Structures are given as structure tokens and as C-alpha cells.
Amino acid sequence: MKLSFHGAAREVTGSCFLLESGNTKILIDCGLYQGGKGLSEENAKPFGFKPNEIDYVLLTHAHLDHCGRIPLLVKQGFKGKIITTSASRELAKLVMLDSAHVHEEEAKRNAKHLKRYSRDKKSKRYSASPIYSTLDVLNSLDYFGHNVVYEKSIKLSKNITATFFDAGHILGSASIFLEIKEGRSVKNILFSGDIGNKNKPIIRDPVPLPQADFVVMETTYGDRSHKSIEESVSELYLAINDTFKRGGNVYIPTFALERAQELLFFLREGVEQGKLARNMQVFLDSPMAISATEIYKHHPECYDEQSAKMFGQRKDPFALSNLSFTRDVAESIAINNIKSGAVVMAGSGMCTGGRICQHLKHNLWREECSVIFVSFATEGTLARKIIDGARTVYLYGEEIDVRAKVYTINGFSAHAGRDELLEWHKSIGKPETTFLVHGTPEAMASIASELKAKGNSVKIPGLHEDYDI
Ligand SMILES: [Zn+2]
Numbered sequence: 137m138k139l140s141f142h143g144a145a146r147e148v149t150g151s152c153f154l155l156e157s158g159n160t161k162i163l164i165d166c167g168l169y170q171g172g173k174g175l176s177e178e179n180a181k182p183f184g185f186k187p188n189e190i191d192y193v194l195l196t197h198a199h200l201d202h203c204g205r206i207p208l209l210v211k212q213g214f215k216g217k218i219i220t221t222s223a224s225r226e227l228a229k230l231v232m233l234d235s236a237h238v239h240e241e242e243a244k245r246n247a248k249h250l251k252r253y254s255r256d257k258k259s260k261r262y263s264a265s266p267i268y269s270t271l272d273v274l275n276s277l278d279y280f281g282h283n284v285v286y287e288k289s290i291k292l293s294k295n296i297t298a299t300f301f302d303a304g305h306i307l308g309s310a311s312i313f314l315e316i317k318e319g320r321s322v323k324n325i326l327f328s329g330d331i332g333n334k335n336k337p338i339i340r341d342p343v344p345l346p347q348a349d350f351v352v353m354e355t356t357y358g359d360r361s362h363k364s365i366e367e368s369v370s371e372l373y374l375a376i377n378d379t380f381k382r383g384g385n386v387y388i389p390t391f392a393l394e395r396a397q398e399l400l401f402f403l404r405e406g407v408e409q410g411k412l413a414r415n416m417q418v419f420l421d422s423p424m425a426i427s428a429t430e431i432y433k434h435h436p437e438c439y440d441e442q443s444a445k446m447f448g449q450r451k452d453p454f455a456l457s458n459l460s461f462t463r464d465v466a467e468s469i470a471i472n473n474i475k476s477g478a479v480v481m482a483g484s485g486m487c488t489g490g491r492i493c494q495h496l497k498h499n500l501w502r503e504e505c506s507v508i509f510v511s512f513a514t515e516g517t518l519a520r521k522i523i524d525g526a527r528t529v530y531l532y533g534e535e536i537d538v539r540a541k542v543y544t545i546n547g548f549s550a551h552a553g554r555d556e557l558l559e560w561h562k563s564i565g566k567p568e569t570t571f572l573v574h575g576t577p578e579a580m581a582s583i584a585s586e587l588k589a590k591g592n593s594v595k596i597p598g599l600h601e602d603y604d605i
Pocket of ligand 1: 463
């Protein structure tokens with residue numbers, strides 16, 4: 137059998153791995169490249185295989201860097217089946233539709249630019265057509281096959297069986313275990329997907345996995361450890377209470393998927409435990425986060441014991457008495473009339489656009505307010521500039537003073553930190569080869585040296601590299 141790497145190879149996004157055995161071709165994830173410049177170009181490059189020859193896409197979870205190139209795959213001729221959990225299927229639909237919208241808007245802006253600067257040579261970089269459209273996403277939904285249930289094996293062919301295990305990363309996330317028979321030999325290969333952080337609310341911890349001959353393992357936080365969730369929640373409550381004492385509001389730039397639901401969960405718990413003010417106003421000011429929260433409510437089969445118990449008692453884990461979901465732009469603008477005692481969660485998490493930028497424009501200069509960063513922010517983003525202590529920032533062409541108090545709380549990650557990654561690897565025995573993916577070169581090097589020191593065979597594949605295994 138042959139294993140090849142067509143994304144997340146020596147980088148963090150674009151997960152896409154191809155396993156070929158006999159006549160069967162299985163893709164594990166088909167994710168979008170994110171976060172760098174020239175993204176459309178990067179994503180529009182050839183896949184490195186023929187989409188019309190792929191029989192299955194097995195999707196580990198619904199983050200964009202794992203599902204975001206599926207519509208492109210379908211557009212380029214894929215006719216196989218996409219298999220994932222019920223929760224991932226529903227979330228992937230939301231994520232891919234949002235992605236198509238982003239690409240369509242970008243193409244519109246590019247079209248304007250091209251019209252204005254048609255003679256500019258650099259304009260060749262701009263494409264006036266999106267890499268895929270809303271229609272392409274709708275078409276790709278036709279290829280989602282039956283949903284899988286955790287730990288219930290399914291047969292992909294006479295010789296290949298797949299089992300999804302709860303990866304504890306986001307709702308519906310999975311590690312995928314494949315058993316492949318070739319002649320008389322049976323080989324197992326495990327794809328980690330993204331490995332979850334332990335003790336997260338709502339969803340379960342990553343479950344124990346069977347031992348595998350080959351492992352494809354993520355290394356996102358391979359060179360970093362997080363603070364504990366408990367510590368981070370205490371910091372969050374402290375920051376909110378301190379801000380309210382100063383007479384301001386709290387603004388939290390937040391990703392729509394997982395982080396927003398997690399924050400709602402902890403805010404409810406804080407109020408119930410008397411650690412946060414009962415009359416605190418909370419706004420979830422992101423249509424996508426609101427939809428994701430609805431989807432979270434549809435999938436109690438993914439809940440941990442605490443949330444399952446609440447569900448059994450018909451108690452909503454995300455309900456706060458003073459919570460407003462603001463889908464409309466007018467409602468979002470109206471939040472600006474509230475000057476104190478409110479927590480406003482809005483996208484985007486890295487402040488690269490979205491409603492949070494409007495809120496920051498109106499409040500970043502108010503010293504009684506706070507901005508709490510609860511997510512990772514890459515270089516060059518507005519979030520990173522504020523975290524790094526910029527005195528002023530530009531928003532909508534205006535220079536805005538940064539006088540609000542800035543907090544960075546790093547323990548809410550959905551990813552396992554370095555210690556948990558090593559523990560995860562230890563729990564799966566001693567594979568013949570471990571392939572490291574989905575990480576920065578530093579993170580991969582750090583995990584690789586630790587694994588090698590323990591006698592493991594480790595490979596760090598480059599893009600489109602293939603291995604006979
Ligand atoms: Zn993920």
C-alpha cells in the first residue's frame with residue numbers, strides 16, 4: 137500500500153493524505169490552506185492526485201483546514217463517498233458554506249481591483265473567480281454518504297475496514313483507524329486527526345486507541361504546553377469582574393466553532409456558581425457562531441458525562457438569562473449603546489475582519505474596557521498587534537489608541553499540548569513508523585527528537601511525498 141501527503145506537510149493547515157491499497161483510493165481529510173498570503177493560489181494548485189479516481193474521503197472533523205477543499209475536489213470530478221460522523225457532517229456544511237462566501241467576496245473585490253488596475257502586472261495575482269462557490273458546496277453535500285458512529289467499524293471494501301474514535305478536539309471529531317488486508321498480511325494505520333485537550337467542557341476527552349503499525353500524527357502544539365483549563369477559567373472570571381468594576385465592557389474576539397460554545401458554557405457556569413454577576417449581559421455577535429451553537433445542541437451523542445446529564449434534565453448548557461444572539465447587523469450596531477456590564481463575543485478570532493473590528497473601533501480607546509484574547513493569533517493579524525502591545529492600531533482607516541486592558545488567556549486550546557501529544561503517542565504502543573504532520577517545523581522537530589530518543593522511527597514528509605508501507 138502507498139501513503140502520500142498532499143497538505144499539512146511541514147505546515148499547519150491543508151490536511152490531506154492519500155492511502156492507496158489495491159484499486160481503492162482513500163483520502164483522509166481534504167482541508168484548506170489558511171493563514172498565509174496568496175491563499176487562493178495555494179489552494180488552487182493541483183491536488184497531486186486525480187480527484188475522479190478517489191473512492192472515499194474520510195473526514196476527521198469539520199475545521200476548515202480539514203474539510204475546506206472538499207468542494208474543490210467535487211468541482212474537479214470526485215464522485216466517491218464522503219464519510220464522517222453526524223456532527224462533523226452538519227458542522228462541515230456550515231464551515232464550507234462560510235468558506236464559499238469568503239471566497240466569493242474576495243473574488244468580487246479582486247474583480248474591482250482588476251478593472252481599476254488592468255495594466256498593473258501584479259494584478260495577475262488576483263483572480264476574479266472564487267476557487268469555489270456556494271453552488272459547489274451544495275453539490276459536494278450530495279457526496280456525503282452514511283454517517284459513522286464512534287467505534288463501530290465500517291467496511292470500505294472487501295479488504296479495508298475503517299473505525300472512527302472520539303478525538304476529543306471539537307464536536308464530532310475523530311481519529312481514524314484503518315485495517316487493511318493485502319494478501320495474507322494485515323496492516324493497521326492510524327490517522328490522529330487533531331488530538332483534543334483533556335478536561336474540555338461539553339465534549340469527551342480523547343478515547344484510548346488500538347495499537348497501529350503506522351501512525352500519521354498531528355503536532356500543532358508540539359513545542360508548547362498550555363495552562364490548565366481550570367486556571368484559564370479563573371483568569372477569565374477575574375478579567376470580567378475587574379472590567380465591570382472599572383465600568384466597562386469585555387470584548388472577546390472568538391472563533392465561531394468550539395471556542396464560542398466553550399465560553400458560553402463557562403459564562404453560564406460562572407453565573408450559576410456566583411462567580412460572575414447574575415445581571416451580566418452577554419452577546420454572541422456572530423451569525424456563524426450562533427449556527428454552530430445550534431448544531432452543538434443537536435448532538436448530545438458527543439457530550440461528556442456532565443453535559444449529557446444536563447441534556448437528560450432538559451437543561452441547556454449554553455443558556456444564560458441575559459444572553460442575546462445577534463444575527464442582524466442592526467442588532468450588532470445597537471450593542472454599541474451599552475457602555476458597561478456586557479460581555480461581547482464576536483468574530484473573527486484574530487480580528488482579521490468581522491464584527492469584532494467594529495466593536496474595537498468604538499471601544500479599544502476606552503480604558504475602562506477590556507479585550508480578552510482566548511485564541512492563538514498569527515503574525516501580521518490585528519489580534520497579534522494588540523497582544524504584542526501596539527499603542528495604536530488602524531481600523532477602517534482611522535488610527536485608534538489602544539487604552540483598553542488587554543488579556544491573553546492561552547489555556548482554552550482545542551489541541552493537545554506537547555506533553556499530551558507525547559502521552560498520546562505512548563498510549564498507541566510502538567508503531568513501525570510515525571509520520572508527523574500538521575505542525576510548524578519547530579513543533580515537528582521537537583516531537584521528532586523526543587520520539588526518536590525513545591527508539592521510534594519517525595518521518596516528516598514533504599508535500600506530495602509518497603511512501604510504500
Ligand atoms: Zn481542528
